[in-house]
Amino acid sequence: MKLITFTNKTGEERIGWLEGDMVVDMNLLDDKLPTNMLSFIDNHESYFKIISTHLNITPHYKIEEVKLLPPLPNPRSFRDYVAFEEHMLNASKSFGHPVSKDWYDMPIFYFTNHHGVYGPNDDILCPKHETNLDIELEMAVVIGKKGKDITEEEAGDYIFGYTVFNDWTARAIQRKEMTVPLGPHKGKDFANSIGPCIITKDEMEQYRCSISRQSHPEHLAMPPQTSNRFDLKMTAKINGRTICKGNYKTVHWTFPEMIQRASENNVTLMPGDILGSGTVGWGSLMENNFSVHRPLASGDEVELEIEGIGVLKNKVVL
Numbered sequence: 001m002k003l004i005t006f007t008n009k010t011g012e013e014r015i016g017w018l019e020g021d022m023v024v025d026m027n028l029l030d031d032k033l034p035t036n037m038l039s040f041i042d043n044h045e046s047y048f049k050i051i052s053t054h055l056n057i058t059p060h061y062k063i064e065e066v067k068l069l070p071p072l073p074n075p076r077s078f079r080d081y082v083a084f085e086e087h088m089l090n091a092s093k094s095f096g097h098p099v100s101k102d103w104y105d106m107p108i109f110y111f112t113n114h115h116g117v118y119g120p121n122d123d124i125l126c127p128k129h130e131t132n133l134d135i136e137l138e139m140a141v142v143i144g145k146k147g148k149d150i151t152e153e154e155a156g157d158y159i160f161g162y163t164v165f166n167d168w169t170a171r172a173i174q175r176k177e178m179t180v181p182l183g184p185h186k187g188k189d190f191a192n193s194i195g196p197c198i199i200t201k202d203e204m205e206q207y208r209c210s211i212s213r214q215s216h217p218e219h220l221a222m223p224p225q226t227s228n229r230f231d232l233k234m235t236a237k238i239n240g241r242t243i244c245k246g247n248y249k250t251v252h253w254t255f256p257e258m259i260q261r262a263s264e265n266n267v268t269l270m271p272g273d274i275l276g277s278g279t280v281g282w283g284s285l286m287e288n289n290f291s292v293h294r295p296l297a298s299g300d301e302v303e304l305e306i307e308g309i310g311v312l313k314n315k316v317v318l
Helices: 037-042 044-052 085-095 171-177 201-207 255-263
Strands: 002-007 013-019 022-025 067-069 078-081 109-111 123-125 137-143 159-167 192-200 233-238 241-247 274-276 301-306 310-317
Touching: 002 037, 037 044, 078 255, 109 255, 137 233, 137 255, 159 201, 159 274, 159 301, 159 310, 192 201, 192 310, 255 274
Parallel strands: 078 274, 123 310
Antiparallel strands: 002 013, 002 067, 002 192, 013 022, 078 109, 137 159, 137 274, 159 192, 233 241, 233 301, 301 310
16 A cells, blocks of 8 residues: 555645555544544554545545645654665765775764655755755655564564655765764764655565675675565665666665664654665665766756655755
């Protein structure tokens, strides 16, 4: 199921799901169903049972009759990881420092702005005086159940679904900030776009693949892992031109490993928390020193696509 948040013809915020190019409004289907995504995620097991009792559903709108919003406009928290080794190597080279050996010991994350969430077709305002505005092509997982000290083996039970994530980045600001060892700050918190939908975890199983953990030769001693990866094409376009083609299966640290890391030491994850995967290799302009495409400018249209989920499109404005 591809779940969405949208405004209807009268401007009311609603939730539902896509049936091809048609939209089902949950609350019009059954008034016991909620009108916001966070409430739905909080009690999704009960709500899915209600939905299952409705057969031969007739959609309520054509997709062009509604405005898609971020599928989860108000996540409870938003962590972002750096889980792809290729991106880590490229980024470290760009910033002029080696990859820390500790990166290979644990998945690393920072907290980003869970209030700065944008959806499909939203304009993204470039920070003042920023000269190297960049994109980051990522997938994100949405937590569906409360838990702490969750093991990697248990983590699948805590996943609600997945979405496309653009971790917009002000590289000029970030470059200064990263000289202080506290991670990214104002270079990251101005915009996080997600969408166009949240695909429920059951629909992702068709993409699950068995592949050993990918690593460069100097790290071949890493133990292999053969599950928890998905064979999903990931593509980034700017103004219609493809600037990156990647695949989620190349990820080094998987979502279950990220969930274990986030929840360890008695830390509680909540329904509606989001964890970003980090950028797929070559999924940002900085990795090519902006040679594939200049820094983003006003009017540029960015499209991030992940197979099975959809296309997240935004325009940059001043």
